[in-house]
Amino acid sequence: MVDLGLSDEQRELVSSFKNLLAKSSPPERVRAAEETAGFDKVLWRALLDTGAITMGVPEAAGGWGASLVDLALVAEQLGRAAAPAPVLEAQVAARLLAAVATDPAKDCLAHVVDGEQLVTIAVRRPIGTAAELTPAGAVCDAMLVLDGERLVVVPVADSDRRLVANLASAPLADVDIAGRGIEVASGGEAVARFERAIDEWLALTAAAVVGIASAANEIGCAYAAERKAFGAVIGTFQGVAHPLADDATSIDGSRLLVQKAAWSLDREAPRGRELAAMAFAFASETAEAATYNALHVHGGYGFMLEYDVQLYFRRARGWPRVWGDAAAAYERAAQARYRAGSR
Amino acid sequence: MDFEWGPDVEAFRSEVRAFLAEHLSLELETQIYETGVSYDERFARALGERNWITPEWSREGFEILDAARTHVLLDELTRAEAPLIATETSRMVASVIRQVGSEEMQGEILPKVSRGEVTIALGMSEPEAGSDVAAVQTRARQVDGGWVIDGQKMFTTNGHMCDYVFLLVRTDPNSERHRGLTTFLVPLDREGVEAQAVFTVSGERTNITFYSEVFVEDHWRISEVGAGWQSLMLALQDEHSAPFGPHLDRLLDATEQWAITPDAEGNRPIDRHDVQQRLVRAAAEREVAELLQARTTWMESKGEVPVVEGPMAKLFATEAAVRHAEQLTAMVGADALRSRGDPTAVAGGQIEHALRFSLGLTIYAGTSEIQRNIIAQRGCGLPRS
Secondary structure (H helix, E strand, O other): OEEEEOOOOHHHHHHOOOOOHHHHHHHHHHHHHHOOOOOOOOHHHHHHHHHHHOOOOOOOOOOOOOHHHHHHHHHHHHOOOOOOHHHHHHHHHHHHHHHHHHHHHHHHHHHHOOOOOEEEEEEOOOOEEEEEEEOOOOOOEEEEEEEHHHHHEEEEOOHHHOOOOOOOOOEEEEEEOOOOOEEEEHHHHHHHHHHHHHHHHHHHHHHHHHHHHHHHHHHHHHOOOOEEEEEEEEEOOHHHHHHHHHHHHHHHHHHHHHHHHHHHHHHHOOOHHHOOOOOOOOHHHHHHHHHHHHHHHOOOHOOOOOOOOHHHHHHHHHHHHHHOOOOHHHHHHHHHHHHHOOO | OOOOOHHHHHHHHHHHHHHHHHHOOOOHHHHHHHOOOOHHHHHHHHHHHHHOOOOOOOOOOOOOOHHHHHHHHHHHHOOOOOOOHHHHHHHHHHHHEEEEOOOOHHHHHHHHHHHOOOOOOEEEEEOOOOOOOOHOOEEEEEOOOOOEEEEEEOOOOOOOOOOOOEEEEOOOOOOOOOOOOOEEEEOOOOOOOEEEEEEEEOOOOOEEEEEEEEEEEEHHHHHOOEEEHHHHHHHHHHHHOOOOOOHHHHHHHHHHHHHHHOOOOOOOOOHHHHHHHHHHHHHHHHHHHHHHHHHHHHHHHHOOOOHHHHHHHHHHHHHHHHHHHHHHHHHHHHHOOOOOOOOOOOOHHHHHHHHHHHHHHHOOOOOOOOHHHHHHHHHOOOOOO
16 A cells, blocks of 8 residues: 555654754854865764664664665755765765675775775766766765776775865865776676666655755745735745745655655666656756745845855755756666666 | 555556446547547446445445545546546535535435436636636525526536536625625526536537526525535535546657657657657656655545645646646647547547647646645745735
């Protein structure tokens, strides 16, 4: 039976992350982290202590064996808080290492589980020797890269990377991989495992983007319910209210689509890849519209750095586009739907 | 969390499909399309024999259908374009009668509606009262033994063939807006009732109905005098549970069918990336429409009322249908101009028809603007406009 409700454990999971982020990632900390490459060390430490980074790794490999649905619930909270910590990349990289399970992968994962190393994933394939705009590239100790048909772990030192100031104030860097790295898998298996990791990253990023959109929509609605102009609360004007209502609708729709995608990936269902790409595309476009409208209803105030809504506007674009835009995701969905024999 | 209805409900879906294969012949489909009348007595009675007109009511010899099965039933019937409008309006009104009507009326009407023997049209909108239904001017004045009704109603779909019309009228001539309204069940064979055909862009027939000195006995009154608005709300709440996603479904299926059919040179449109992009966008939004609809069913199954979620499901599914009908007909190109019914039409004319049909979806059962008002006020916490 279709059941869209959360279990007691899931509700507890959501509320514990909500609490942690309310304490450790309030807007002033998010703003402060923009000065430190979009990374908050204290928050990262707090997340490591809860086990958030490796919660999606099987218990046998040192994690909790959390499902992608669970990770997506957490990701939405991270998005809502605009959390300055590259959790999704680290979670996906850890799961990829656990799935590969070769000796070098296990060695690398052990350092992640111990909290000694921040290992990320280059979600786009490198161009020549450069892994560009790699999420968490600015703060990682190593990254997983699919180099041709080799999946390698590349250690990253400061001399290998150039931090990139960016729209989302995210910890992005252009990283020189120059033939370095320890191979953890190769051939068809390496490619398949990497693509599966991308499915997971797309689904989780979509979830985070839902959180971004939904936080922005709430900010916009609260402002529209308060601000007066022309002798009336502006939320009474349909020109203001209706875009917010459309966004609220698409946000609910994208949340459901993200959860269905994560649920399908968890079950290795045939449409998992297609749904994850669709969820990413739909959630991205929804968040673009929702953050734009939420900012716009503030009038000139929305354009001021001082108002929080701009934090969400920038991340709604920056977080997903390190991989690609909605069109790229629809292309991936089309590939799965029409060319890979999934239908 | 679970995103599947499960084997029992899916088995029920197969049962509905088998029913449709048996009772919805090509001939009947053509008849519905050509007349623009979404009603067929034999089909209605066949639905009634399975208690599929009022499946959520207890009836001797039948088990009550749960929310999931009711959802699947309406989903499949809507997707197949089964002649459903008159049975649906009848069910809506019967459900109001069941809640506020007299025992006598309940005894007379409800079993017949359930069996598909009686049909009821909706008489709410007027020339000057569409979305703003509280602006009705049709009047009923009390006379000895009953009421005399004068006025006219717009969009009385099936009013030319139904047995009754559910009429919202002003019984207090000095009242305004929501006050002083009363609902009646008016037999359409009464003297003074006239139906004038109105044809729509999609080819569906509806009517303007005129009421001139129409006498009805007091026992045809449904609501208490002056409590018509409240009874109307019961009907509208019901209307919101109708599924709209299947219309998008039908469009996508037809266009995918077109896309895998090779042209004269043997090229398949589906092999073009731009075609895939457009189709996959429609497929994603269909997924969203389905999920929003499934959420309302899930809530209903827990005894919750989807006050905001129902409007969200309607708004999204119908606006998506309009959007994609526009984009997919443009993508198919000149061939999408060939009308349904023309022997050269592509995909059985379903693509051209969708462009016409989708226009009505965002208007009836509460326009998109009305849905957005509800979402803004009840969901987003914005003040009333």
